[in-house]
Amino acid sequence: VTARRVVVRGVGAWSPLATTWPATAEALAAGASAVAPVTAWDASEFPCRVAAACTVDSGEGEDRRRPLARAAAREAWQAAGVSRGRIGVFIGAESGRASFRTVLELGRAAGAGGRFDAAAFAVRARAFAARIDASVISPAAIAADLAREVNATGPVLTVSLACASGAAAIDVALAGGVGADAEPLMLAGFGLLGALSARGESCPFDQRRDGFVVGEGAAMLVLTAADVAGAPPSCEIAGVGRSLDGYRLTAPEPDGDGAARAIATAMADAREEVVEHVQAHGTSTPLNDPAEIVALRRALGAAFECAQVSSVKGAVGHWVAGAGAIGALCAIDAIVHQRVLPTAGLRAPDAPCAARHVMGRAVACDVRAALVNAFAFGGANASLVLRRWEGA
């Protein structure tokens, strides 16, 4: 059996820089960054007081993921020009979160202050729960919402791989990821992990890096078989690789073994030995960035020295479940526009992170194939190889 070749017909994004992908890409090319002090709430005592947040009024309850994802999906569908036949939806998303109003009610249901009163909670939570919009809480709500949007009759799946979700979800039809984590609970959660930048900077691979900055947004792709009618393909999905570190929950293997296996599998799947661009996971954390470079060197060998490397997280922060998808869009931009978008915030590359980094502004580059990495908390790794579409 010969697998059908899969191409990208359209893309869309809502980022903290702009509400469409073309506008986002131009801002990224100019070296813009959306990282800014948190103003949506009083973050003065939080371990990190900056984020790359989207200005979005959900206007339909508490879930900010839905308007982001829907706008990105509409943009991608419009660009793709495909007829609406049998469509599948594959979305990377983690749990939604209720608003702080709801969280406070939850606390009160448990007796507010002091000891958690489980019995009181059990009695009061029933009334409390009736007021929660189920779609706010469920990770599956986004995929279900988008399935209705595009009249999907095929499979509708939610992939929960944290930071690798978006990349692993890219398979066929409408695929992508969304994250809306610039809110107090997630800043608190990541703060507990000690993963956030105390300095308040997102500067992947830089000597100054001390953690990531939470970002948010949605990035969507419309994928079809190559023989399906639609807008001209922007590139093809040439290879996919996945692996588990099986090492630690919040630290990569120092020798990059798990990540290297995902990269090598994707390259082998694509039957490529060289890529001109690597859109790195590049989180700006002390451990992840050098481990990723080690993995790239192991997997690509001498070819790594030829690849221009950048990470979009310097500009838009870490979208968690949407991170892989926005990385894929940056790689597609490299293939379509023959330029590599820069790593915002990177000024002085750290020695263990040495590579052909793109800093400041986008650089012109003849990109035929690009590698996208997404490496999740928990050690779940996903890599994609995208390639210029040169016909069947």
Added chain:
Amino acid sequence: VRVPVIAAAGVSPGGRGARGVAAIAPSTATPLASTHPGVPARAITDELLGDTVPVRARKTMARGALLAATAMADLVRALGPGRAAGAGCFLGVGASAGAMPDLHAMLGAAIVDGAWSIARFGGPGLAACNPLLAFQLMNNFTMCHAAIQEGVSGPSGAYFSRGAGTVAALRAAVDSVGDGDCAIAIAGGADSALHPVTWAEMVRDGRGECVPGEGAGLIAIGDGNAIAVITVIATAPAIDRALIDRAVADRSEIVIAAPAAVRALVAERGVAIHDAGAAIGEALAATPALAWLTGLERIAAGAARVAILTVDGDGALGVVALEAP
């Protein structure tokens, strides 16, 4: 695609392994005074879990992850030395939920003079919380914790599941073996409906008559000595009579975890039914996988061709078939 099942493991209120699921008795549903006053529930005891997962690791795990890690340890042992290292891992996982006392402590520490301060939530609130709470919050950690504990390092997928996603995980595992991505893949699901918020949501959804349950079921498929052969027949977003008819046709026995209306449809066909759902209760992402274990028990008992029908709380249908090797 038909793939050999080479090992299975699970943990349920009835015990460890496939026989544990079969051994669940109605008497195991007992009111959990601490979280579900007056509500019969099927909980797994600490005694049953034992010390399979080290105490230090347990503190970082939400309930679903602990159950998955326990079952994974049993499965890896059943596979034999070195066989799980490169295995793929594809699990249906529920919405991970942190320990309520920790969240409550965070909120409590953020109250000043009777008023809640969001700024203090990010300072003293964090300080009041078990720092390991963050390890409990991401859904994929249910899979990753288990993989890390046992050194499983092949291709992976964590699919959000209230039931049907677990069947999707099995299909991904079958595809992964079929595509040659890995020689062995582990598939299944782990979840608990005993978290107070989960139960409150089920009541909200009009499912308060359910018996909340929990568990983890895992199977290993691929290269090795087959104990059965598995096929994912289909999934559907809603109950599909034609699909059920197709699943039931030519089967010697049916294992079912589905509403009474679906049981009635199957009963019309006059085939032997094993109601795994009545034993398991509502274990969400774990339910289909525990039902597969029941199917394996039927194969071990001599059944030739068993179909496993599961319908989750959203009405999504999953149909899996097992045959004797």
